[in-house]
Amino acid sequence: xxxxxxxxxxxxxxxxxxxxxxxxxxxxxxxxxxxxxxxxxxxxxxxxxxxxxxxxxxxxxxxxxxxxxxxxxxxxxxxxxxxxxxxxxxxxxxxxxxxxxxxxxxxxxxxxxxxxxxxxxxxxxxxxxxxxxxxxxxxxxxxxxxxxxxxxxxxxxxxxxxxxxxxxxxxxxxxxxxxxxxxxxxxxxxxxxxxxxxxxxxxxxxxxxxxxxxxxxxxxxxxxxxxxxxxxxxxxxxxxxxxxxxxxxxxxxxxxxxxxxxxxxxx
Amino acid sequence: xxxxxxxxxxxxxxxxxxxxxxxxxxxxxxxxxxxxxxxxxxxxxxxxxxxxxxxxxxxxxxxxxxxxxxxxxxxxxxxxxxxxxxxxxxxxxxxxxxxxxxxxxxxxxxxxxxxxxxxxxxxxxxxxxxxxxxxxxxxxxxxxxxxxxxxxxxxxxxxxxxxxxxxxxxxxxxxxxxxxxxxxxxxxxxxxxxxxxxxxxxxxxxxxxxxxxxxxxxxxxxxxxxxxxxxxxxxxxxxxxxxxxxxxxxxxxxxxxxxxxxxxxxxxxxxxxxxxxxx
Amino acid sequence: xxxxxxxxxxxxxxxxxxxxxxxxxxxxxxxxxxxxxxxxxxxxxxxxxxxxxxxxxxxxxxxxxxxxxxxxxxxxxxxxxxxxxxxxxxxxxxxxxxxxxxxxxxxxxxxxxxxxxxxxxxxxxxxxxxxxxxxxxxxxxxxxxxxxxxxxxxxxxxxxxxxxxxxxxxxxxxxxxxxxxxxxxxxxxxxxxxxxxxxxxxxxxxxxxxxxxxxxxxxxxxxxxxxxxxxxxxxxxxxxxxxxxxxxxxxxxxxxxxxxxxxxxxxxxxxxxxxxxxxxxxxxxxxxxxxxxxxxxxxxxxxxxxxxxxxxxxxxxxxxxxxxxxxxxxxxxxxxxxxx
Numbered sequence: 001x002x003x004x005x006x007x008x009x010x011x012x013x014x015x016x017x018x019x020x021x022x023x024x025x026x027x028x029x030x031x032x033x034x035x036x037x038x039x040x041x042x043x044x045x046x047x048x049x050x051x052x053x054x055x056x057x058x059x060x061x062x063x064x065x066x067x068x069x070x071x072x073x074x075x076x077x078x079x080x081x082x083x084x085x086x087x088x089x090x091x092x093x094x095x096x097x098x099x100x101x102x103x104x105x106x107x108x109x110x111x112x113x114x115x116x117x118x119x120x121x122x123x124x125x126x127x128x129x130x131x132x133x134x135x136x137x138x139x140x141x142x143x144x145x146x147x148x149x150x151x152x153x154x155x156x157x158x159x160x161x162x163x164x165x166x167x168x169x170x171x172x173x174x175x176x177x178x179x180x181x182x183x184x185x186x187x188x189x190x191x192x193x194x195x196x197x198x199x200x201x202x203x204x205x206x207x208x209x210x211x212x213x214x215x216x217x218x219x220x221x222x223x224x225x226x227x228x229x230x231x232x233x234x235x236x237x238x239x240x241x242x243x244x245x246x247x248x249x250x251x252x253x254x255x256x257x258x259x260x261x262x263x264x265x266x267x
Numbered sequence: 268x269x270x271x272x273x274x275x276x277x278x279x280x281x282x283x284x285x286x287x288x289x290x291x292x293x294x295x296x297x298x299x300x301x302x303x304x305x306x307x308x309x310x311x312x313x314x315x316x317x318x319x320x321x322x323x324x325x326x327x328x329x330x331x332x333x334x335x336x337x338x339x340x341x342x343x344x345x346x347x348x349x350x351x352x353x354x355x356x357x358x359x360x361x362x363x364x365x366x367x368x369x370x371x372x373x374x375x376x377x378x379x380x381x382x383x384x385x386x387x388x389x390x391x392x393x394x395x396x397x398x399x400x401x402x403x404x405x406x407x408x409x410x411x412x413x414x415x416x417x418x419x420x421x422x423x424x425x426x427x428x429x430x431x432x433x434x435x436x437x438x439x440x441x442x443x444x445x446x447x448x449x450x451x452x453x454x455x456x457x458x459x460x461x462x463x464x465x466x467x468x469x470x471x472x473x474x475x476x477x478x479x480x481x482x483x484x485x486x487x488x489x490x491x492x493x494x495x496x497x498x499x500x501x502x503x504x505x506x507x508x509x510x511x512x513x514x515x516x517x518x519x520x521x522x523x524x525x526x527x528x529x530x531x532x533x534x535x536x537x538x539x540x541x542x543x544x545x546x
Numbered sequence: 547x548x549x550x551x552x553x554x555x556x557x558x559x560x561x562x563x564x565x566x567x568x569x570x571x572x573x574x575x576x577x578x579x580x581x582x583x584x585x586x587x588x589x590x591x592x593x594x595x596x597x598x599x600x601x602x603x604x605x606x607x608x609x610x611x612x613x614x615x616x617x618x619x620x621x622x623x624x625x626x627x628x629x630x631x632x633x634x635x636x637x638x639x640x641x642x643x644x645x646x647x648x649x650x651x652x653x654x655x656x657x658x659x660x661x662x663x664x665x666x667x668x669x670x671x672x673x674x675x676x677x678x679x680x681x682x683x684x685x686x687x688x689x690x691x692x693x694x695x696x697x698x699x700x701x702x703x704x705x706x707x708x709x710x711x712x713x714x715x716x717x718x719x720x721x722x723x724x725x726x727x728x729x730x731x732x733x734x735x736x737x738x739x740x741x742x743x744x745x746x747x748x749x750x751x752x753x754x755x756x757x758x759x760x761x762x763x764x765x766x767x768x769x770x771x772x773x774x775x776x777x778x779x780x781x782x783x784x785x786x787x788x789x790x791x792x793x794x795x796x797x798x799x800x801x802x803x804x805x806x807x808x809x810x811x812x813x814x815x816x817x818x819x820x821x822x823x824x825x826x827x828x829x830x831x832x833x834x835x836x837x838x839x840x841x842x843x844x845x846x847x848x849x850x851x852x853x854x855x856x857x858x859x860x861x862x863x864x865x866x867x868x869x870x871x872x873x874x875x876x877x878x879x880x881x882x883x884x885x886x
Binding site: 273275350482511517 | 616617619621624625626628630658659661662663664665666667768769795796797798799800801802803804805806807809811814816821822823824825826828830831836840843844847848851852
């Protein structure tokens, strides 16, 4: 922890960055994002297993971007997000630093996309054993069962869009759900509106989601959105041999045509 | 308004559609229920929620004066989902109307005074209700000056009425278009409304100014009026915040503690100076 | 009416449940749904979860559902016919086991929907609810009812207030005529009980700020942009806080189903970036800090000034639901301590 704080002090004092976005004390035992803008505040930084939010979401927030160059305390998913955002031309190389604390508390500073890529390939970026187990349980269900499963979950959806707000890859300034000429997705949070919204959200993340799980954690009514995303991650990997968030320059499965694609509908 | 159910619209028949500019139309609306039409009253400055069934509601002022009874008119630019649907309708079709909502221009208080109207672009409609209201009782008011500008000649709305006003000896009408917006035949001024106003320098003595226009025009017009000696309480304008319900509940239109739909849309510059900059 | 204090056995309460159901009333109560507790229709007291600090959502769904039809329309050959809601078919609903903060929230909702021009649909729903509150024996770090005029055993807003006294006994306070009617069918089973010590069963919620202090600071704080920026920097601008809030009432109106369809009212939130966006592209509140300020000002300044009621009851749901831990007590304490 002291390593991280010292690193933040050093970067801020040297004006190498204007803000360190990291984790600090939250309500009870929870951790929350803190925005450290001076060396004197660096003592607020914490790092432990309770630090779960993917702070890369703040890379796309204008109010935070406005603060200046950012150092981001990064967990594995954060690094994948940075690369994914880079591959979607949302951020530039060298516009941020990633600070990666390891289990011993030592901090690795990654200053370029290349350095992040080199770090990411060494991480385990696959679904965890627990995630795979949960996904398998889902896949055992037949189509009808799956439909019921999602209808039941989506019936609770409030359309508060916390999933969208918490997702660092949902950065559109105007979401499809807010486009009304034509009104693609019904605005009201009724069964049809909820089903269409949730399918659209998941599909727009297919081949892009880097599996941080913040959508599910953000959902106030406990819809297991990560399952949809993980299913899509696994499908995209199976069919396109593609994994998101691995490289700063990458073709995306859902927006790239290859002559040897399995489907022939586009030819 | 419908006292029983605040969300139940009157059914109105489109009696006439006037194409003002390529994307601005005026609809003349009459009540389908004759009795509702007879009972309906409004005052100048008020607005309503107009609806295309199946598309939704949108908010505009009533652009006709209360001195002309039996119909109301609205003028709108085709921009969003509802206004696009509204623009596609033809005479004879039915739409919904809720209202009248909001406060009014205190035209009775202005009797015996000079009036200066300043409008830009699509903001002439709220002022047109006031202007005709005043013109229909012309003898109660003194000098009337109208300064109206639009981006281009094509964007000027109510062209026949502008011609009529221009031909009257009891109105001074100054029309202007933004530089580059003129046509070879254009006889009016060329320049932005605040600058044209500044040059015309109408007297503020015993005069009430009414300003309606896009936020940027209003922003630059207030200082000109101040320089001409207008007291903030003698400058009136309308705010046009987004709204859904029109009756102070949906939570969209407030500026600080004030609701544009209930406490407005008409405000004096003196009031605006006391309000937070959230409009 | 004066509050009438009696006691009721759990078994009598169970009887009351079946009586309500046989009278045709719906019972909306906290129920365990997967790993969280939320309001749902229940068929017996056994289904009700009583020991959670709070439900995820608030009981406002009984009077302000997340989607409701305002009217329907039918267009045939250019003729439009409107069909208004039949308010008579709205169900009588007993809201059971809600916390005193939630019971107090109906007054805030009423202030919004009923001021100046009453909203008849809301009023009809409100008329048909009977509020059976349950005092809090536990609170958590998000609770702050005592800072906003409430308390873990406060009666305001409830028609009946229950306090779990342990050993299958409940203290029952009858607060309104509606409450008296609701327990009439078991009145023989109610025992006067002076010996019950309600206070001893209540959670302790230490006041964190005073409304007086907040009101005196807020208006002057409006223009302190850096204060609001600092407060809202981590806010992501979702609607979770507003949607779980028992007093938030912002709504949108949407048409559906084409020319023969419905006009619907649905929840909306002042936290959304597009909430106030004009068609022209102009936005009076373009920054999240301004939207966060609006949320706080509306609840703690505008509503008290315009409708003489606070727009917050201290239930803490907004903070529990927030994906980034925006903790309302903490933010309000910072307001109280600010020096504008």
